Amino acid sequence: MPSPEFYEACDEAGLLVWQDLPLTGPVEYDPERGIEVGSALGEACESYPSVAAYGVHDDPRSPFDTPLGSGRVARTRVRWRAWRTSFDRTSADAVADGMETDRPVFPVSGPPGTAPDAAHLYPGWEYGTAGDIGWLTDTYPGIGDVVTEFGAGSLTDVDDSPGVHAAFEGLDGTPVETQREQGRTLKHVVEALRRDGTDLLAAFSLQDVRPGGGMGVVDAAGHEKASFDAIAAAYEPVQVVADEPPTGVPSV
Incomplete structure (x- = not known):
């Protein structure tokens, strides 16, 4: 668990927290022990209004651990691996x-193929565009209802990069260009999911965990990347503008 100060800061800022149990990857565990840990976690978080939901098992399988590229063949590969x-x-x-x-509890969070209650979707990074x-x-109905991970990585230092990802192919490989591509990917995915009526949408992640680059829109030192403004704008509340004076009684 993060420190109490983290939750208190989230309470103050009005920032909602998705709290996972420490269950990640293809591991076996005793459900009774899991209930014990989960109950202790819930009790510890009960007083924090910012804790909005819990996740139990995160990424129990990783069918897309190697990038699949894009195009029709890649889509076939996605369906094959998920199947x-x-x-x-x-x-x-x-x-x-x-x-x-x-508070809501989501048993399984993961990629297509794991029948997730909360989906991890990485078009433009792990597969496709x-x-x-x-x-x-469209292929997996309902998978966009609750999305608790989506995103793309970017570089902050070529000399200390975490490796050249397949998504960077065709780019000049500079940190700025990869960050712009990251921003384009994030913006497109957010806006598409919002148009489709996604109920819950959380990007992964806010900040890089190490120098050189990562999945965050803020680098490891706390500086905003070029992708920051794109994702911030994509999360702005939707505004409706009427081009003519409304008539009748508006419905809510």
């Missing part, structure tokens, strides 16, 4: 059912 992915969610459901909290977000939500 081959299997996961027994019995333990995750048992932990979720056993947690005593008045950002424009494939519509294809994903």
Whole structure:
């Protein structure tokens, strides 16, 4: 868990927190122990209004751990890997059912193929282009209802980069250009999901964890990347403008 000061700062700022249990990756665990840990976590977070939801098992399978490229062949590969992915969610459901909290609990968070309650979608990074977000939500109905991870990485230092990702192919490889591409990807995905009526949408992630680059829109030192403004603008509240005076009684 983060420190109490973190939750207090989120309470003050009005920032909602998605709190995961420490269950990530293809691991087996005792559901009774999971319920015990989950209940203790819920009790510790109960007094913080910023804690809005809990996740139990995160990324139980990783079918897209190697980039698949883009185009029709890549889409076929996405469907093939998702179809081959299997996961027994019995333990995750048992932990979720056993947690005593008045806040939503999502048993499984992960990519297509894991039957996630909260989806991790990475078009333009792990597979395809950002424009494939519509294809994903059409191919897997309901997968865009709750999205708790989406994003793209970028570089901040070529000499200390985390490696050249397939998504950077065709770019000049400079930090600024990769950050601009990151911003374009994030903006397109956010706006497409919002148009489709996604109920819950969280980008991954806010800040890089190490120098050289990462998935954040803020670098490891706390400076905004070139992609920051794009994602900030994409999350702005929607404003409706009437080009003529309204008539009748408006409905809410």
